[in-house]
Amino acid sequence: MxxxxxxxxxxxxxxxxxxxxxxxxxxxxxxxxxxxxxxxxxxxxxxxxxxxxxxxxxxxxxxxxxRTNQVRFSQVLTQAPWLTGDATVTARAVLAPDGVSLAGTLTETAATAVHTLFQESLSFTAGQRYALSVFAKANGRERLQLVLPSTAFGVVQSAVFDLGGGSIGATEGDPAPTIEVFTDGWVRCALSATATGTALSPVHLRLRDTGAVSSYTGDGVSGAHLWGVQLEAGAAPSSLIATTTAPATRAxxxxxxxxxxxxxxxxxxxxxxxxxxxxxxxxxxxxxxxxxxxxxxxxxxxxxxxxxxxxxxxxxxxxxxxxxxxxxxxxxxxxxxxxxxxxxxxxxxxxxxxxxxxxxxxxxxxxxxxxxxxxxxxxxxxxxxxxxxxxxxxxxxxxxxxx
Missing domain, CATH: 2.60.120.200 (Jelly Rolls)
Structure with a gap:
């Protein structure tokens, strides 16, 4: 100056x-x-x-x-209303990104199927943008797919994330995906999209192999560590909002x-x-x-x-x-x-x-x-x-x- x-x-x-x-x-x-x-x-x-x-x-x-996190039991993925399809969830398996609590592990079965963790009856309003996010760490599977439903978004909105490489792979629909690298092998995967309909619908977290489709033959032992699932109304994810039996709001x-x-x-x-x-x-x-x-x-x-x-x-x-x-x-x-x-x-x-x-x-x-x-x-x-x-x-x- x-x-x-x-x-x-x-x-x-x-x-x-x-x-x-x-x-x-x-x-x-x-x-x-x-x-x-x-x-x-x-x-x-x-x-x-x-x-x-x-x-x-x-x-x-x-x-x-x-912001409000609609997902219940965002950190404890063995609790209802979490459901699995051709996969199992183990609680308290590995140190979480907070360095204090323990994260769960999603493990695929040996079936040829979509290996998924999901929660149903989440609320979407037409015209509103939503962000789905999760902290993830590879445990034999390097890829994770986040999915927003066609029942609320017209077509499936999804993105595949490379947990080891910290990069974004294939997408469906027109989502805006992001990935943020944390310490100790953790990444935060997120995608956002605008709902086209008003509905109560599920969100999915799917394990993926290197193929181009969601269904694949699992080995019964591979999966990913997951923690801090968040669904919020907004154009991008915000800081973590932990929940238990009900949705929670950060002022x-x-x-x-x-x-x-x-x-x-x-x-x-x-x-x-x-x-x-x-x-x-x-x-x-x-x-x-x-x-x-x-x-x-x-x-x-x-x-x-x-x-x-x-x-x-x-x-x-x-x-x-x-x-x-x-x-x-x-x-x-x-x-x-x-x-x-x-x-x-x-x-x-x-x-x-x-x-x-x-x-x-x-x-x-x-x-x-x-x-x-x-x-x-x-x-x-x-x-x-x-x-x-x-x-x-x-x-x-x-x-x-x-x-």
Whole structure:
């Protein structure tokens, strides 16, 4: 940067540090990935410091919307209503991804058949997108197929996952599959699709061989370790929500700070944010507002469109809406937006600026992370850093700040 203007408000995510003045509200327990790559439960109203499960890289503060896991006994797959077809389930067979509990094992029979674990009468609503996920580890079978039913999705939506290689194989329908590598040979397999009908239908977890069809001749001993099955309404899987006898809901994270008189200039400034949004999702990283949707400035990331945006609303009207391309889902981005009357600009990753010469600056009193003052959250993002500067920084400084 060519100038020496320091932020009047600077929030930097650091492992296990709670920033002064930041209020965290979440009316339930939740989970995160800790520095060891383990799934860990965090108490209600506690900030979630999250890490990449494969590398241990610190990702920052995890912010998510409320989600419900419909599956019952998500961790104990020997309990009803779980059912099997030409397969058996053994409980408490191997250490689970949380490093504390024990996961079950699905083992194929020696029959020529579809070897499957399933749960029936799960609720789907037409037009809603659903994500099915499970933690899995090879135990003689390297492939696992996740299946959403044709009765709710028009045609079968499925994907085959290579548990050993951490890759995605054949798909049916038009699902969006993902795989995330954890420690100790575990991966989290997931797929999402949009329901076309309203129905009570099953979901299946099927063992697969290297063939092109679901049915094959088993050997009676091979299978996969499974844990943490989750079915939730949403475009992508969220953090683990454990269930027992009934579906369970994780409440939304709400991260908010009241701005002091010395935190923001009333007529100009610069807002900087660093964070990430998973592929296929869009979420605000930071918003300055008066506590309502009528006066706000929002820096957001759309990982599906591959862009970042800066939106200014004053008096209930949108007075500026800028965007820049260059976002990759799951990858950390830096964005910086400058604002003054009739002078708004946005930079992403050091790129050329997007500008607007016809805007007003709203009065703001509240900073919100990973959501908006109107109450919307996520659906899922990581916030690493936020800075509020008391001046409209120059264009070159804005590019440097976002690089």
């Amino acid at each position: 060519t100038t020496m203007i320091y932020p009047t408000l600077h929030l930097l995510a650091r492992p296990d540090v709670m920033p002064s003045g930041l209020h965290v509200t979440r009316a339930s327990e939740a989970t995160r990935v800790n520095a060891l790559g383990r799934v860990e439960t965090v108490s209600a109203h506690v900030l979630r410091h999250d890490y990449a499960p494969d590398t241990g890289v610190y990702r920052g503060w995890l912010v998510e919307e409320a 939304a994270d709400r991260l908010r700070m009241t701005l002091g008189a010395g935190d923001v200039h009333p007529h100009q400034g610069t807002l900087m944010a660093r964070g990430a949004v998973p592929a296929g999702l869009a979420a605000p990283l930071v918003e300055l507002s008066d506590g309502t949707a009528d006066a706000r400035m929002t820096l957001s990331v759309d990982a599906q469109a591959g862009s970042a945006a800066f939106t200014v609303v004053d008096g209930g009207a949108t007075v500026a809406a800028l965007s820049r391309d260059g976002v990759t889902g799951g990858a950390e981005v830096r964005a910086a937006a400058a604002y003054a009357d009739d002078d708004v600009a946005l930079a992403l990753g050091g790129s050329a600026l997007a500008t607007d010469g016809d805007a007003t600056v709203p009065t703001v009193t509240t900073l919100t992370l990973g959501g908006t003052a109107s109450g919307a959250v996520g659906p899922r993002c990581w916030v690493r850093q936020v800075g509020v500067f008391p001046r409209r920084l120059g264009d070159g400084d804005l590019q440097s700040l976002s690089a």
